[in-house]
Amino acid sequence: MRKSRLSRRTYLKGAAALSGVSMTAGCALLDEDLGQETIEGIPDEPFRIAQILFESGPAAFYGEQAMNATDMLVDQINAEGGLLGEREIEIVDRLDEGAGLDSLISDVQAIAQEGEVDMLFSIISSAHVLGVAPAANDQQMPFLVTMPGTYQLFEENPEMDHVVRTAGSNASGAIGAVRMVEQMDDIETVVTIDPDYAWGHDHQEMFETALENVRPDIDIVESRYPDLGETDYSAHVSAIASQEPDLLFSSLWGGDTATFVSQGVDGGLFDQVGEALLIGDTGAPLLRSLGGDMPENVWLGGRAGYQPTYRYDEDEDHQQFVDDYYDRYGEYPGWGAYHDWAGLKTLQEGVERAVSIIGDWPTGDQLMAAMNDISVEMPHGQHTMRGPQAAAPAVFGRPTEDHDFPVDHPLTTDFEFIAATEVNPPTGVPTMEWVEEIEPL
């Protein structure tokens, strides 16, 4: 496999330059969006956040990571005085996504009306965010979206000015996978397996369309769609194994990936496939739950590719985040935790930027405007917002037992980094249009 053409150094330089330009543009935007209301000085009361995530149902494991990370980071920020060192953060409410869209929208309205919350934060489900974000925007309730990946969020609702999303869209995972395959030799046949709902179908469609453009010599010989929460993958395992594909692509995530890989290993699936690219939630919790079952011919990663071992030694902030999380919870952070970390970093940076420009604490509108076109340092380098939407790179790694971390399950190593510019559409271009026109590197 060839290395990516762009070196990390080149990318970081480019990202720094881009963030400088976007900072200037953002300042102009902020000046325009200052609005009429003002808040004098820095308020004494805490900055109040209501967090939305799954506390019940199968996706609660993802919510738990996010909740853990938020609790830990809020404690750390408050220990240093809070935002700007002067205003503490308080998580005043948590809304359970398990209650469904009806309750979420109703609760958001109640929160907006009571005026006891300064910002909504997190959310996991793409279907939920497509309903809750416009509702929050209607109420002029600032909403920092941290986890869902649907590319439709801002493409369907381009007028939302009270919503920002610090997670990369699902394009970065799917196109990141295509960029990986583009560099692979000896791939002629591919089988895809994705969960049977919008997330899985979007990923498969983007992957297939882009792959046809960049590697027309590769055939997708079969596409499978198990139900979300499937417990028995034996039929899928047999069908894939019988195809003996050179590559297996999957956007299964959470418990589904663990169940599929585990049953695949038992059924000898990974002996029948050349390589596997797993781009769902493939963080440390997956590797912990699989334990020794993790096959070696697998690439784990996707949008932002959050892995505790990635640039652990080089990035002090990352090292501290991983160590603190491990010390507090006895396990390594998963993607949910990293997504909320990116969100809180963006909030800190946004507050700093807004206060530096206006001199006072920002109103909700001003804070949201300040978080547009901003960059924060994450383990993969500059995590850059293009307008209200983050453009995440793709990172993939190999599982390995050979590491120095105090856990007895595999972690990831041998990372491949694909720059955000190569896995996200240019600003203003609809994702699917861009995917259809994507060109080989």
Add this chain to the structure above:
Amino acid sequence: MSTRLPTFGNVGLAETLQNRRLLAGIVVFVVLALYPAMTLNAYHTRLLTWIMCFAIAAMGFNIVLGYTGLLSFGHAAFFGTGMYTVVLVMGRVGITDLVAVMVIAMVVSGLVGAIIGVLTVKTHEIYFALLTLALAQLLYILAVRDIGGLTRGTDGIGVTRPDFFGIPISELPAQIYLLGFYYHVVLVALAATIVLLWFVLRSPFGLTLKMIRENETRAEMTGVPVLRYRVYSMILSAMVVGLGGALYAVLIGHITPEYLDWTMSGEIVFMALLGGIGTFFGPVVGAGGFILLQELALSYTEYWHFTMGLVLFIVVLTLRENGIWGGAKTLVERLNDRRGEQ
């Protein structure tokens, strides 16, 4: 058997005002109509609108269960059809008038009701429940699969606000649209549904449905075309449930296939049971009780699933088909009896 509506003589205003039920209904309607303006509480207004949409749906469902004696587990099909019709008629056809959209949603839901009715009414009890469930799940799968690119799969599809008789009311801010307009539209729709069903279910048509529920063989022997009447009740039920769904689609603003899923059917059944399927107003009370209970449980405990399950279990076990409304009526009657004895 005739399906004529009953005729009513000229009733004077004084006589009307002496009817305590009617008077109470008018007072409740006026109080509800004034509520948003008096309180300016958008959250409560939204909550009431939500309850009223489901009250319409639960009343529609009760035509089949409470009056015809058929337990359907597929009414999400009609609710979801109403919702998706709103989106598709507005987005694809370009009709943006609220009344036109609602009428079309009712007609389409009625058509789906006719199809499901024709395919299922020959069966009884568990077979009817399972058949309606299976047919509704077919629609759910079509929506999940995004057949024809109409539904956008599980991520769902956004709904824009409709206008009203050419007035571009949708351009109002969301809060004002709800407080000053949409809430009242749903309130009028609920009142109209109540009045319409009150008369229809007391007409020879409604009495025939009850007769079928009580003794199907006897109904057949007296010359009632039972199957045809069952289909009629499915169509009427589907239209009313579809109206509830269509009104709710505008309120929620985003539709996913979950509204076609069996869990939605289960919620509608639960609302009717909670309020009382043996009573006319039970489903309205049940919809309110169910939604308020869910909101309360969510605010006070993370074990809201458990809390709701427990309360519903106790209510259904103790009050049975009378539900909350029937239980309350019985209680009032007993108290009145005691007073009379004293």
